[in-house]
Amino acid sequence: MATMTANHPSPGTIRFDRVEKTYQTTDGGYTTAVADVSLTVEPGELLTVVGPSGCGKTTLIRLVAGLEAPTAGRVQVDGTDVPGPAPERPVVFQEPRLFPWLTARENVAFGLRETDHTEAKIRQRAAEQLKSVGLGDAGGAYPTELSGGMKQRVGLARALAVQPPVLLMDEPFGSVDAHTSRDLQDDLLSVWSRTERTVLFVTHDIGEAVYLGDRVVVMGTDPGHIRETVTVDVARPRDRTDPALADYRERILELIDGN
């Protein structure tokens, strides 16, 4: 992890400062999704977030993405308040949301078309990103021709193609089978260890959170808040069968159950 000072945060610093998000509901009422959330995700950190349904995990992602604005407090990336959505803060969702009329390669190239890269550079970058997620041979395929796991890999490659300082992931591997999900986790770790991007990763799966995370934020409800932040002190590369990971899983499960 790079060093950071309060005045000059390193690229990829995400900061929540006493953040509250209250939504207006369709019946005219209000729901406070999260309250008093303060958290700094350090540059190059892979931070995972777990907690019961409705504790505000997705809300945190949407705030950093700029898809929502906080009702109180501040959400900053690299010391600047998030002004709105931007390609440099991409979100990988549970559904890959690929354009069905574009090939895998064109889907990955899509975000790059808003940059001033040449066509040759865009094609090269798209091909490299697909290769980095194990899809070097699938660039010409359309989404309907790809499995769920392959589609999610294209979504990951598309997000990474713009070389964002932060990558936001909202249960990205929640809709694939367990085996594919494990493969995708390892793909992510391999890309992350090479690029050292900051990753904010929301999941329902405590095993996934512990296996991936440098730290795991455990949230509680009513309203959503941070209960505890657990540092996963297990060296990488990690072994899924490491008893230390099982201990962390148990501890986090107890924290959530004691909600």
Ligand SMILES: Nc1ncnc2c1ncn2[C@@H]1O[C@H](COP(=O)(O)OP(=O)(O)OP(=O)(O)O)[C@@H](O)[C@H]1O
């Ligand atoms: N657009 C919205 N309008 C009104 N209420 C909302 C909106 N989005 C979320 N909420 C409410 O805010 C709270 C937090 O929702 P959020 O989706 O962030 O939680 P979550 O932890 O991601 O849930 P899950 O694990 O079920 O996906 C919930 O009570 C939800 O009903």
